[in-house]
Amino acid sequence: MVDVISDTRVKRSRRGPLNLWLGLAITGSIVALALLAPVIAPYPFDEMSILTRLKPPSLAHWFGTDDFGRDVFSRTLMGAQYSLLMGFGATLISFAIGVPLGLLSGYSSRTVDEAIMRLMDILMSFPPILLGLLILTVTPPSLSKAMIAVGIVYVPAIVRLARSVTLEIAQEEFIQAAKARDDSTAYILFREILPNAWPPLIVEAGLRVTFAILLGAAFSFLGMGAQPPSSDWGLMISDARPYLETAPWIVLAPGIAMSLTVIGINLFGDGLRQALDPRLNSSKSG
Amino acid sequence: MLTYIARRVVSIGTILVVLSVLIFAITQILPGNVARVIAGQFATPDMVAAIEAKLGLHDPFYVQYGRWAAGILQGDLGNSLIMERPIGPVLSEALYNSALLAVTAFVMVTILGIGLGVLSAIRQNGPLDHGVSMFTFLGISVPEFFWGIVFILVFSRWLGWLPAGGIPDAGAGFATIASHVILPSITLAFALVAHVSRMTRSSMVDALRSQYVRFARAKGLSEQTVIWRHALPNALLPTITVLAIDVGWLIGGVVVTETVFAYPGLGRALIFAIERHDLPMIQASTLVIAAIYCCANLVADLLYAFFNPKIRYG
16 A cells, blocks of 8 residues: 555655656747757848749758748748747747636626626637637737737636636635734735735746747738748748748647647646646646 | 427527627728728729729618618628629538538548547546647647648648649539548547547546546446446536537638648638638628537537536526
């Protein structure tokens, strides 16, 4: 019996950090490559050359060239910047709107709570992609607008999470004490409740970043996000479709890069969840 | 239970009314005047003004909305500006095509997702479990439009087994239709199979460890009975919720997948309309998609209540 317990413990502690470190390594290298992209990219991402159109991968062009003779390796590197910007930027937007609303909803009177939650119900009654598309149809598309749309799409999920965490924390004694001291609501929300609400919110953020990268890429793919000549991965994949058979490398490079990025962040998030959430640990290892 | 159903139906009705106002309001601020689109590039201001008057574009917002909503309630979705045809028949054909795709995908998701989830829960930490978990990890990490393109590349271009997209003309045999539907529906199903099997696995693992399963085993029931009759029904509850959420994903996936495979469904109709500023078409297709989504959520809620005797809705 004792052996069984120690065995599962070893397994758990080995598996959690493995995901965490592997995810951190992948995510870290992609962030580093994205930051250094302007320095290490062998060619400017938008430099065209008719002579080198649709060339397969070679020493001069590691990932080949596209239909305008642009270097796919350089474009993929620069694309990492857009993808990460989309992931973190959109998540930041949904947190900036969602967390205050969720705190307010969980702490305020019934009326305020009802009003906020019904509003979120309406937002959630649109399928995510449709809500984003509706927002994006209003104005000519661009990457920043797609980022705002993705951010708004995920606001309700953040509000719900922040609200449920707040409901739990609001019962604690130190909140009752703050109320008794007659602290302002704003002070209680942001200085007393928020610092205690971070751990579940941060774990959620990891998940949201990957959702945002995928949804943002889908918008670019549909022509509702980044516009040419940008080297956004979704846009690169969309633009390269006519050359699928003759030059598959133009599609494969950004597609694999995006998948790797999401896999890295997902692994990291999984590892983080296993490390932070004791409930999950016990239910997984029994 | 009856009051619960009635309340849910009323609330969904309310939400749909609010949504229709929202959709109408958002499309009203679209750049590109409708009259200008109809009149064409070389129209004089007089012509544009005449068309505006004819369409009643000078009426106040609520009058225009009232006219639009009244038309929809009578089954008239308006006319497409670009195709110059009534929207109703166009959308119903697109809806049929999308439904074909979505239902095929959903059946795959339910069978494969639940099946793989149960199998990997039974063989926890075995090679099958690890294989499934790798597969599901890919499923949630790789965007569906990339899967779609890889599938086209491999099965259509390189192997030449299946068509790369589109849909055959009316009257085509079952095999022809199936060959066109199979790649897009697998693409659509991939991410969702991952979701559902992850959820099923984790709740199945919990169920297999519970008191009642231990008791069922102690009674000497066969392992098959314990798994399929005792553990699975209880483990399916969270899965139903995930399936409901996945309908939202499925709709998003339909839009993207139909674009990848040039498949003439609802999603492609919507993107087509947005690209060409076809206002009535955008309004109608958005409303139809939102209505389907709301109904799917209702069905999921009801299923959940039906399968969970513990829940007594007030």
